[in-house]
Amino acid sequence: MKLISMIPVAAVGGLLLFAAKDFPEWGAVDSPASQSPVSSHFISHTGVDTEVPNMVTAVLADYRGFDTMFETVVVFIAGVAVLAILRGSGRRGSQKREFEVDAEPDLIVTNTVRLIVPVIQIFAFYVLAHGHVSPGGGFQGGVAMGASFILVALAWDLEVALERFSISRCMVVASLGIVIYGGIGFLSMILGGEFLDYAELEKVLPVSREMARYHAMLGVEIGVGFTVSAIMFALYANLSSEGRLKGGL
């Protein structure tokens, strides 16, 4: 089996390495990807169009906003699917599995987590809100936010974390994120533009067209952050407990 599998692996590897010699060299300035007018336009015009210093955020939330919206929906659907698969699965109930032990949460661990979780959450907000200027954005901030709840679940147990962020609340927050994203898109449509054409929001915001895009991007990133943080925690809660939603790891 292993030897047979080496044949397709070697074939694929040979083909890829054979093709690699036609690829641009490492760091080539004139590589096709970097020379393409799309990339050049993103670099040269992001400042003019949106006044956002971080091009990655501008491309993510504005130029490719439609793509990002449905990426968020994919994350949401994956979370819902995990819930649907593990809900009502065989092992739910109060009976313990053989590897579970009754242990008090460790004093040092819980106190450290108590100190560190607020810092993580503030950092998550910073990453989310500062994504226009520095590396960051909704996805990264959302993951950091979800991680803080996962840390609580690790230090105590899942019930303690679920008291603070229950699965039903997770789902509400996750769908709220998509509603925020889609709502900003529809709002710009109602105001006379196209779907996700944030510049039209200047009619309701007291700023220029460019700054309207800037601020709408922040709104969109907040929506992404909501969805991602809620789904990350819902994924952890379901996977770590086989859908029973109780007990520590």
Add this chain to the structure above:
Amino acid sequence: MIEDGSILNELLIKRLNYLIYVVLLLIGLHAMIAKRNLIKKLIGMAIFQTAIILFYVSIAVKEEATVPIYKAEHDPHGEHAKTKETAADYGDKYQPVALSDEEVRGYANPLPHVLMLTAIVVGVATLGLALALCQRIFQGYGTIEEDELLTKLERADARASLSPVRKTSPEKSSPEEKKRVRKLSKSKELAKEAPRTRSQSVKRKTSRQSGNRKNESKEIGNSPASKPDKTRKKIVSKSTQTGKKDRGGERKET
């Protein structure tokens, strides 16, 4: 040996990123093909994904370029932005200007970064989905080894063909019998759903219902008809032996 123009020079110095990405990709591919454990297959898939991400990000690199965030002199809100002090210099006409080609060369390509940024998060979400499927398979069959799964499936199929529900051969199964099987599975679904909705509204009662549910789960675990059809099909289609494939086809019919 690694002078200009030789293959080693091309692979190890000028195009090292492609070599690394190919190696990572092959590790992932090999794990996905050769490993029998489903979790190991998933790890292979994650490594494969990492290889693709590395490929994209390494394409975005430009020599002498910085990260795709405007430097202070190009930043629309940077040091040349209009403030009270500098307003006189720029006048009212100040606007951010588009960068020249020379300046564009100083920034790494942002597009691959954007694509990979979303791909990473979506990858995590889909990996979670795959892990959930693995857990469900483990709950149903008690194993996530592919060969053990296949033998268990075969045994379950043999049991099903001996069961009183299907006395006749599967090819000749009458429409009434098909109906009966469908009814059975439907009633099972209903029975499964009823306590679930209750448990959502009353969380604390789960311990009381647990015994009840345990019995149910046993029933589900033993009866092959109530297994999720998709996982079954997937596993069966992976088997190379035609006999198993035929049996999978039968199952779909019933």
